[in-house]
Amino acid sequence: xxxxxxxxxxxxxxxxxxxxxxxxxxxHEDNLRYFDVTIQGPDGSPFANGVFRAELFLPxxxxxxxxxxxxxxxxxxPNIDKLGRICLDILKDxxxxxxxxxxxxxxxxxxxxSPNPDDPxxxxxxxxxxENEKDAQRVSREWTEKYASA
Amino acid sequence: xxxxxxxxxxxxxxxxxxxxxxxGSCSYGLEDSDDIMMSHxxxxxxxxxxxxxxxxIYSLKIxxxxxxxxxxxxxxxxxxxxxxxxxxxxxxxxxxKLPVLAHWNRTSTLETILVEIRxxxxxxxxxxxxxxxxxxxx
Amino acid sequence: xxxxxxxWHAIAQWRWDTGxxxxxxxxxxxVCGICRVPYEGCCPSCKMPGDDCPLIWGxxxxxxxxxxxxxxxxxxxxxxxxxxxxxxxxxxxxKVDRTNNAR
Numbered sequence: 453x454x455x456x457x458x459x460x461x462x463x464x465x466x467x468x469x470x471x472x473x474x475x476x477x478x479x480h481e482d483n484l485r486y487f488d489v490t491i492q493g494p495d496g497s498p499f500a501n502g503v504f505r506a507e508l509f510l511p512x513x514x515x516x517x518x519x520x521x522x523x524x525x526x527x528x529x530p531n532i533d534k535l536g537r538i539c540l541d542i543l544k545d546x547x548x549x550x551x552x553x554x555x556x557x558x559x560x561x562x563x564x565x566s567p568n569p570d571d572p573x574x575x576x577x578x579x580x581x582x583e584n585e586k587d588a589q590r591v592s593r594e595w596t597e598k599y600a601s602a
Numbered sequence: 603x604x605x606x607x608x609x610x611x612x613x614x615x616x617x618x619x620x621x622x623x624x625x626g627s628c629s630y631g632l633e634d635s636d637d638i639m640m641s642h643x644x645x646x647x648x649x650x651x652x653x654x655x656x657x658x659i660y661s662l663k664i665x666x667x668x669x670x671x672x673x674x675x676x677x678x679x680x681x682x683x684x685x686x687x688x689x690x691x692x693x694x695x696x697x698x699k700l701p702v703l704a705h706w707n708r709t710s711t712l713e714t715i716l717v718e719i720r721x722x723x724x725x726x727x728x729x730x731x732x733x734x735x736x737x738x739x740x
Numbered sequence: 741x742x743x744x745x746x747x748w749h750a751i752a753q754w755r756w757d758t759g760x761x762x763x764x765x766x767x768x769x770x771v772c773g774i775c776r777v778p779y780e781g782c783c784p785s786c787k788m789p790g791d792d793c794p795l796i797w798g799x800x801x802x803x804x805x806x807x808x809x810x811x812x813x814x815x816x817x818x819x820x821x822x823x824x825x826x827x828x829x830x831x832x833x834x835k836v837d838r839t840n841n842a843r
Contacts, residue, residue, distance in 0.1 A: 457775075458775070458784065459775050459777070459784070462776055463776070483605055483607060485604050486607045509606065509610045510604065511604055512603060513815075514604075515774060515775075516812055516815050516817075517815070517817065520613075522609070522610075522613065526638070534636035534638075535613070535636070535638060535640070536638060537613070545817065546826075547817060548821075548824070548826065549773070549774040549808075549823045550774065550823040550824050552776075
């Protein structure tokens with residue numbers, strides 16, 4: 453644990469002892485800044501009943517700079533691209549050191565419930581969501597079943 | 603110092619590559635844009651001026667294994683080229699003959715490799731080596 | 741009965757006067773919102789709590805270890821905003837002075 457800031461140790465302990473509902477985050481044994489994450493799709497969203505794998509890394513500058521997060525499970529969502537990169541303001545220009553791993557992961561889970569096709573990362577998916585939301589949600593559900601079933 | 607794990611390191615390299623590196627004489631990108639493990643890359647080197655390689659465009663394949671960047675990627679030329687570290691059978695780069703691969707450390711990147719290979723093309727020993735027909739492939 | 745005091749240990753406790761301390765949103769109590777160490781501890785770059793690692797108050801009423809806040813304000817991504825409410829950070833001068841004098 454040499455050199456690992458107290459804040460990261462505290463956050464990790466709490467994530468393990470008192471996880472947020474529908475979210476797990478476990479640090480890699482050989483890199484305590486690198487976490488294996490799972491996020492359950494929120495009920496009532498096309499991602500419901502899916503378990504999405506993600507990875508999170510706390511850069512040297514954390515908490516002055518945001519964690520880096522990406523999905524490893526394929527997901528049909530206008531703000532998540534083919535490589536699992538996530539377009540979310542708090543991971544970029546709206547980062548604040550008052551945010552934590554837990555709040556970041558909860559925000560990502562919330563993003564699944566409220567896709568924002570006006571600020572897209574996956575432009576083709578965003579177009580689909582804008583032009584025919586029902587049909588786009590159908591594809592999201594299909595992908596959830598195909599790639600994210602637990 | 604925080605150790606950037608493989609996937610986030612490759613994401614950084616991808617973003618850098620998408621923006622374009624240096625003077626554009628070397629470039630790289632994912633072979634398949636939804637390769638979530640980011641293992642297979644294409645590289646391009648424009649042959650250095652005032653050498654036999656001048657104006658030639660060389661394509662190569664770069665493969666990043668699970669242990670990248672602890673271990674270097676494997677490199678294979680697609681375009682035919684005559685260089686001492688490139689197998690004339692299949693275009694594979696012999697890592698023991700290319701210093702940047704032989705003495706690999708995790709701060710080296712895909713960019714460093716391409717830039718080093720281009721520098722080798724312009725070295726005193728290699729700049730005048732007879733070359734196969736332009737545009738031929740392995 | 742005679743009592744001889746052979747030796748004695750004085751024990752004192754101190755706390756920063758953070759005013760009406762905001763209850764932390766997740767019940768962690770009086771911790772710096774940046775490093776998550778109690779106000780009475782010190783920021784990650786200091787070894788000793790106390791006057792060498794003071795607190796800083798904003799006009800917005802939020803309190804941090806001074807070093808933590810200055811490090812954040814020094815980054816370009818902070819846009820000089822308070823980490824808690826993203827309002828432009830304005831240091832509440834008076835409160836710092838009063839506390840330094842009173843304690």
